[in-house]
Amino acid sequence: MSDREAGAGTPELSVVVYGRNVQGHLAESLAALADHADTAPAVEVVVAAVGDSARQAAERHPYATLVALPDGTPDGAARAAGADRATGRWLQFAHSKDSVPALAARAVAERTAGLDGAGVDVLLTDHVRSTWRHARMPSRDGGFLAKPGRRDVSLTDCPDLLKVTPLLGTHVVRADFWRSRQQEGLATDDELFTAYALLLTAGRIAALDQVALEDRRLRAESLPPVTADGHFALLDTYERLLRLAAERDAGPGPRSVLYAAMVAASLRTVARAPLPEDTAREFFARAARAAVDFRPPGYRRPGGQEGMRRRLLEENAYARYRAFQAVNQRRRKVLSAARGSRRTVGRKVRDLQYHQDLKRPVDPDLAVFSAYWDRGVACNPAAVAAKLAELAPHIHRVWIVSADNVPLLPPGTDHVVPGSRRYWRVLATAKYLVNNANFPNAVLKRPDAVHLQTHHGTPLKRMGLDQLDYPAAAKGLNFHDLLARVDRWDYSVSSNSHSTQMWQRAYQSRYVELDHGYPRNDVYYTATAADVRAVRERLGIPPGRRALLYAPTHRDYEATWTPRLDLAALADRLGEDTVLLVRGHYFYGGAASPLAGLRRAGRVIDVSTYDPVEDLALAADALITDYSSIMFDYANLDRPVVIYADDWETYAKTRGVYFDLPSEAPGPVARTQDELTEILATEAWRDGTAAKARAAFRRRFCEFDDGRAAERVVRRVFLGEPEEALPPVTPLDERTPAPTPEEATR
Structure with a gap:
């Protein structure tokens, strides 16, 4: 329908598709948006079609409002024409080559509906990227989008939002705000x-960690080449932005982010663009002036080669920059020519440097931490590090963090990136090495170093050597290498006797067992009512709502994670008073979320990228899980747990398990969605039978967790206190878990 029926109401969101029919992609874009046709008047689609091909493609979709524009209309003018015709309170722009994934616009509209009247001008969303070779590759924006949570913020408070890929299609804007920016020429x-x-x-x-745009990158060879004027225009753009930031008093944080982006873009242009020598020199000089003129007060260059490049740029040292570039290019060519032996050569160089560092004295005041294969500050290592800072602040803490996760680190966190020179040096010289997984095979155990294995869960599924009979779970695991890594452990932390026994069987070596509890679970006994209220507010859970945390685990027999529940149907059945917090397993943290479209404002919230998970547990009135170890941790809160075991037999057969969960569960067990819905829609999720099962489960699996686990570990391992001098484990009946959400509101 080209014109909406009178009285249909004002749409919440107008999706403005604009531009010419580039490579025929407009038809795909509009086909994806057809899924939103039944959501009117919440979502309207306006097509600002440039040229006959675009107009004809748009005419085949009766749900869209067509704005026909002549060939040659610039993108900016097409966007403006579409926005002028749009009637929605919010606007999302999608170029005709891109698309808005199915159900994404509906989810965006539901999110913006909750922002009306809050003073929010822009809602930032996530995207995926497609090329001629690869489809729907996830972006790296999720971590930045997750920072504000459900809160709206100012750019000064959260300058990292400027690090979100600057795609107009992911910047959903309030219509009145957009029109005011048009009047200002922005x-x-x-x-x-x-x-x-x-x-x-x-x-x-505001931010929505939800894929709302598929950015289709056209092959460079199919596009007109970028001219020298185009490269200078890019520099003009950044200079205009930095002037705008100064005029608007954006603050040092946003200005530093923009400045870093300008310098990176300038150096990338000099390094990669095929510019004539005189043009390249002119561009470099222009970029050098900008690097000096717009450098924010207090801005510090990064270290290493990148820092050297930036210093040469600021000094306008073009000849030295080219020489520096040539040296690096020759080095890369040498490495490329020796591709067949590159790994061997690199390993020899690394080994030589590493072995030289191993001859240095061990630093008694240096501790190295890693969690979840270098994902960042998390889990038991994070809790140990925090307590170490309190009880032994003289011990310096360094985290091993992959390059992709460095931007997500808490400010001031000292860290090293795997493979870097300092990475091998700290591994060689640190007195303490703490991990909840394992350090690489190449790491050698020094006699005077201490390796602390914290683990990251209570085992229901088979682990270590017990995986020998389960090839689907082992997936080519080299058990000889595994045991060599285990032999480096000095201590192994456990939260219950079951775990201690299973670790002994699965990881057979001479380490000392620390039956001290899991440090990450301390918060379940130390958190206050204010803490519970605060995390629920961050997540956007209204007071008085029941929040259910759904946290399934990884299946070795599945290639990707797909929710086993119809979450939309479950949310509708449970009613408006229930909020579903949905967390995918971290194995799939880098994949495009399959939950796109189900994140409804205040009803279904995807918390897959939210850390720490302990916050989610504190916020939840109950847990729904299958076979995830989160059930053992959550039981410390003495809140209801519901098990959804729809594929128990398959899981137990392919993965291997240590006990029969359905018969020893911490609460009611559902085998179908109907059974689960019935449990949650009645009092069965928290009745007397459920409480009895939970009490038995807690006695077995919350044995050592009492809120002082981290203290015991630090005193024993780092301060050398004897076992008998440590704080004793408080009996289960004498512990007081953190307040429930209901108690926190009293």
Whole structure:
């Protein structure tokens, strides 16, 4: 329908598709949006079609409002024409080559509906990227989008939002705000400028960690080549943005982020763009002036080669920069020529440096931490590190963190990136090495170093050597290498006798067992009512709502994670008073979420990227899980747990398990969605039978967790206190878990 029926109401969101029919992609874009046709008047689709091909493609979709524009209409003008015709309270722009994934617009509309009247001007969303070779590759924006949670923030409070990929299609804008920016001349043909300018001038910004755009990157060879003027225009754009940031008093954080982006783009242009020598020199000089003129007060260059490049740029040392570049290019060519032996050569160099460092004295005041294969500050290692800072602040803490996760680190965290020179040096010289997984095979155990294995869960599924008979779970695991890694352990932390026994069987070596409890579970006894209220507020859970945390685990027999529940149906059946917090297993943290479209404002919230998970547990009135070890941790809170074991037999057969969960569960067990819904829709989830099962489960699996586990571990391992001098484990009946959400509101 080209015109909406009178009285249908004002749409919440207008999706403005604009531009010419580039490579025929407009038909795909509109086909994806057809799924939103039944959501009117919540979502309307406006197509600002440039040229006959685009117009004809749009005419085949009766749900769309067509704005026909002549060939040659610039993108900025097409966007403006579409926005003028749009009637929604919020606007999302999608170029005709891109698309809005199925159900995404509905989810965005539901989110924006909750922002009306809150003073929010921009809602930032996530995206996936497709090329001619690969489809729907996830972005790296999720971590930045997760930082505000459900809160709206100012750019000064959260400057990292400027690190979100500057795609206009992921910047959903309030219509009145957009029109005011148009009047100020900030909505231009330059998408990069417009995307950044919207954030710089917004009063408040909200984030939705949800894929709302598929950014289709066209093959470079199919596009007109970028001219020298185009490269200079990029520099002009960043200079305009930095001036705008200064005019708007954006603060040092946003200005530093923009400045770093400008310098990186300038150096990338000099290094990669095929510019004539005189043009390249001119561009370098222009970029050098900008690097000096716009450098924010107190800005510090990064270290290493990147820092050297930036220093040469600021000094306008073009000849030295080219020499530096040539040296690096020759080095890369040598490495490329020796591709067949590159790994061997690199390993020899690394080994030589590492063995030299192993001859250095051990630093008694240095501790190295890693969690979940270098994901960041998390889990038991994080709790140990926090307590170490309190009880032994003289011990310096360094975290091993993969390059992709460095931007997510808490401010001031000393860290090293795997494979770097300092990485091998700290591994060679640290007195203490703490991990909840394992360090690489190449790490050698020094006699005077201490390796602390914290683990990251209570085992229901088979682990270590017990996986020998389960090839689907082992997946080529080299058990000889595994045992060599285990032989480095000095201590192994346990939260209950069951775990202690299973670790002894699965990881057979001479380490000392620390039956001290899991440090990460201390918070379940130390958190206050204010803490519970605060995390629920961050997640956007209204007071008085029942929050159910759904946290399934990984299946070795599945290639990707797919929710085993119809979450939309479950949410509808449980009613408006229930909020579902849905967390996918971390194995799939880098994949595009299959929950796109189900994140409804205040009803279903995807918390797959939210850390720490302990916050989610504190916020939840009850847990729904299958075979995840989160059930053992959550039981410390003495809140209801419901097991959804729809594929128990398959899981037990392919993965191997240590006990029969359905008969020893911490609460009611459902085998179908109907059974689960019935449990949650009645009092069965928290009745006397459920409480009895939970009490037995807690006695067995919450044995050592009492809120002082981290203290015991630090005193025993780092301070050398004897076992008998440590704080004793408080009996289960004498412990007081953190307040429930209901108690926290009293």
